[in-house]
Amino acid sequence: MKAKWREQSKQGKVILHGMYGNSDVLPTPSPFVLKLETYLRLTKIPYEVDKVDFWGPKGKTPWISYEGEHLADSQFITEFLSRKFGKQLANKYSIKERAIGTMTRVMVEEHLYWAGVMWRFAFGGKDTFQKVLRGEKSFIQWLIFRLIAPQMRSSAWSQGVGRHNETEIKAIMLNDLRAISTVLGQNKFLLGEEPCEDDCSVFAGLASAVFSTNSPLEKELNDELSNLKEYCYRMKDLLWPDWESHMNKLKQN
Known part of the structure; x- marks a missing residue:
């Protein structure tokens, strides 16, 4: 192959x-x-x-x-x-700003990601089969979830974040999102007026929480963390104008 x-x-x-x-x-x-x-x-x-x-x-x-x-x-x-x-898109920013971008990316990919894994495959996935019965998910989606979930939970356990309970996982996610929100501030993008490589990581890491219908932090994203939600929609509008049509095509396939 x-x-x-x-x-x-x-x-x-x-x-x-x-x-x-x-x-x-x-x-x-x-x-x-x-x-x-x-x-x-x-x-x-x-x-x-x-x-x-x-x-x-x-x-x-x-x-x-x-x-x-x-x-x-x-x-x-x-x-x-x-x-x-x-x-090298980040070169327009200072060395210190690029360092902040790197640290934010690493937090998203190596910490927030694992909390998201636990929410998706342990706590937030509890009602997956009920969604199948209501016609909101296909049986194939449920089957894939059942096959993948144990492996993902095992990986999260080995990494360390998977050893925490649901309340602790939500606290981890909230603290990470508050840190990202502080870094973003009033910027259009992570470090300033133009997106860079680290924006791709941050957007991708936040997308599930922002666009999912069962996000555990929906209230906070509509309130104190609203700049993160606005940021994700800004990235989506800029780089994924075909987001909805892309999703429809995937569903048809």
């Missing part, structure tokens, strides 16, 4: 391999796939999407094929493409 993509990727486009579908509100259930496609849209790097062969090197999704090479890990990919295409 990888040999096929090696040849196809020599045609000048980045091939983005990722997990798509199985989400009612997002183009992909993976924040890292959403991060990478958002980055490709932001930088206008030519790409095409492969939704079938989504597990790549290191057993990770997303991964890319480009010029006969395969590369995994969304951050390694972003840094590789930034060098390859000369797209």
